[in-house]
Amino acid sequence: MFICFFLLSNGIFNMATVTRFEDLIIWQHARSFARKIYELTAGKSFNNDFELIRQIRKSSGSVMDNIAEGFDREGNNEFRQFLSVAKASLSESKSQVYRSYDRNYVTKEIFSNLIKEIESLSVKIFNTMEYLKHSDFRGYKFKEMLKESYAPYSTNDSTSNHFQPFQTI
Numbered sequence: 001m002f003i004c005f006f007l008l009s010n011g012i013f014n015m016a017t018v019t020r021f022e023d024l025i026i027w028q029h030a031r032s033f034a035r036k037i038y039e040l041t042a043g044k045s046f047n048n049d050f051e052l053i054r055q056i057r058k059s060s061g062s063v064m065d066n067i068a069e070g071f072d073r074e075g076n077n078e079f080r081q082f083l084s085v086a087k088a089s090l091s092e093s094k095s096q097v098y099r100s101y102d103r104n105y106v107t108k109e110i111f112s113n114l115i116k117e118i119e120s121l122s123v124k125i126f127n128t129m130e131y132l133k134h135s136d137f138r139g140y141k142f143k144e145m146l147k148e149s150y151a152p153y154s155t156n157d158s159t160s161n162h163f164q165p166f167q168t169i
Helices: 025-041 050-072 076-102 108-134 140-153
Strands: 002-007 013-018
Touching: 025 050, 025 076, 025 108, 050 076, 076 108
Parallel strands: none
Antiparallel strands: 002 013
């Protein structure tokens, strides 16, 4: 579970507690991308290029899988590492989209739309990594350890100057 800030299209940050990886916008976007790649490669245009079909399906699916696995590690550092792997898999998919276009398996319009989608998702993953990098919250697997470590300093007294590691939102 993570408390995340999301930049909305109107430029305002929205805070949400995300408890399932399925609620992450980046995972939803990655899932949509993997589904598009599967549907595209299931068509006749790939002319039984089984190696490219296998590679692009695997790399596009790896994006959503690594986001999910990293999220469920419940630590910011591990999540960031898995997001880095997801971003690398996305770059691999991008390269394979170029190969698909070069082999005339996709039209220029489909190619352009896929590249735009890949670049948009890449920025979202990067922004999530940056958010986690600068967050003071280390992850929920550290929550009990932190509570115990700072118990003498925690207080519900709002006038106290003692450090409070967790704030009620």
